[in-house]
Amino acid sequence: MEQHHTLAHVLRQEQLRYTNQRQAVWDEIKSTDAHRDAEEIYMALRQDNISVSRATVYRTIEVLVKYKLINKIDIGDGRSRYEHANNTEHHDHLICTNCGKILEFVDESVEELQCDIAKKYGFKLDYHIHQLFGLCKKCK
């Protein structure tokens, strides 16, 4: 699967312009499974001598989140983190409150229960945040 086409096609479909900057930001986020914030992504681009402004990084992230190419993760420390959603199934996160390590987990039972809960209260579920905080194996 040529990843290059994914972004271009999404943008074209949404009547947005395909630009080098948007491709660069997307490439950068795709390049790792890390959960990085906007500043880290921006600095990584600078490191590679790719010139994209901070504003454009933020604006591109907004687009990528909107069209679900990336996921936004908020661990409650005042800045949002992002991960690519390429070939990944839905998952939630375990976060170590000591070292900051982020693990991913998948639990179908919980996902189903969430649907039941929403139904019970008459909600039409859109998305959810489910994060377990504690000490990881090393830190405890």
Place this chain on the structure above:
Amino acid sequence: MEQHHTLAHVLRQEQLRYTNQRQAVWDEIKSTDAHRDAEEIYMALRQDNISVSRATVYRTIEVLVKYKLINKIDIGDGRSRYEHANNTEHHDHLICTNCGKILEFVDESVEELQCDIAKKYGFKLDYHIHQLFGLCKKCK
């Protein structure tokens, strides 16, 4: 149960000083089941002609969260909300993305599954955030 003693005792136990301002903030938060942000709590105090500075509201909230007299709720809109934890059992939240309505739910099965997940990954669980976003009965 005299609520007045609760805060005084917690503060004394933690070698913190019992002040009128801290009591006033705690009283204000206790007075409703709403999920309010710091500014709303501050304004409510002013409305009642109680003089507590914004800084003290923030600082007191920090103490109250630390000693679990109140819970912090982050619905991802850039400001934290708070609810008192007086005679309430643990619950999580359903949030309407259209009108902002916040409902509470309790689900023992999910709580147990969370323990299992943490155990599976070697985490010592401390707390969790579980929020279901979507449209409420009225908005959908």
Place this chain on the structure above:
DNA sequence: CCTATTGTTGAGAATGAGTCTCATGGATAT
């Protein structure tokens, strides 16, 4: 009580992530 000690408060400055503005540039269509 009086005093010393030390944590707390208030006012406003500072911080910092994220957003906005606007002139310039580049993608796309004809």
Place this chain on the structure above:
DNA sequence: ATATCCATGAGACTCATTCTCAACAATAGG
């Protein structure tokens, strides 16, 4: 090519929250 109009960059701006520091007030000891 040319026109159209969205995207970009630089920096100003916003807004919740935190910090600073001088004045103050809660406890402890005498």
